[in-house]
Amino acid sequence: MMELGRSYKSFKRIDKSAYTSSLGAFDINVYVDGDVGAYRKIHPETTGTGATTLAVGTLIVREVFDANGQVSKLTLMAKGPSGYDPRIGDWWWGEADPAGNPTKLGRLTECHGCHLPRATDDYLFGVPREDQR
Numbered sequence: 750m751m752e753l754g755r756s757y758k759s760f761k762r763i764d765k766s767a768y769t770s771s772l773g774a775f776d777i778n779v780y781v782d783g784d785v786g787a788y789r790k791i792h793p794e795t796t797g798t799g800a801t802t803l804a805v806g807t808l809i810v811r812e813v814f815d816a817n818g819q820v821s822k823l824t825l826m827a828k829g830p831s832g833y834d835p836r837i838g839d840w841w842w843g844e845a846d847p848a849g850n851p852t853k854l855g856r857l858t859e860c861h862g863c864h865l866p867r868a869t870d871d872y873l874f875g876v877p878r879e880d881q882r
Contacts, residue, residue: 753782753808753827754808754810754823754825754843754849755845755849757780757782757808757810757823757849759782760780760781760782760808760810761780761781761782761785762778762779762780762882763779763780763781763785763788763789763875763876763881763882764777764876764880764881764882765880765881765882766778766880767812767814767818768876768877768880770811771793771874771877772874775813775814775815776813776814776818777811777812777813777814778811778812778814779809779810779811779876780809780810780811780812781807781808781809781810782807782808783803783804783806783807783808783828784803784804784807784828787803787804787807787871788803788807788809788873788875789875789876789881790875791870791871791873791875791876792875792877792878793874793875793876793877794877794878796867796870797869798869798870798875802838802871803828803871803873804828805828805829805830805839806827806828807827808826808827808828809825809826809827809873810823810824810825811823811824811825819847820847822844822845822846822847822852823844823845823846823847823849824842824843824844825841825842825843825844825845826841826842826873827840827841827843828840828841828871829841834856836861837856837861837864837865837872838868838871838872840864840872841855841856842854842855842856842857842860843855843857844857
């Protein structure tokens with residue numbers, strides 16, 4: 750997954766420009782490879798948007814910006830096969846430095862607390878409608 754994640758700039762960018770994440774006071778850009786259509790239906794301002802499960806192999810990469818507007822890290826989610834981690838929709842999690850070098854990988858339970866309430870959206874927040882391309 751990390752090797753694929755390094756090529757995230759070739760993925761479909763979902764947002765028009767960096768926007769403030771619903772998970773904190775930082776700006777992000779979102780890139781998706783795989784089930785882009787289903788991902789676009791998910792919005793943090795609503796729940797139950799109809800994307801019950803994204804396709805296995807879908808990869809989501811977020812550029813996380815620091816206060817100076819520089820990418821401080823990348824966060825990654827990859828949809829694993831059925832049974833990988835059913836507690837959180839079979840998602841794999843990772844973090845990398847801006848160059849794509851892994852810093853955290855696997856079942857990152859520190860991510861679960863925010864994502865668990867989003868079960869009806871395949872545990873995702875998506876991009877706000879007004880911020881989508």
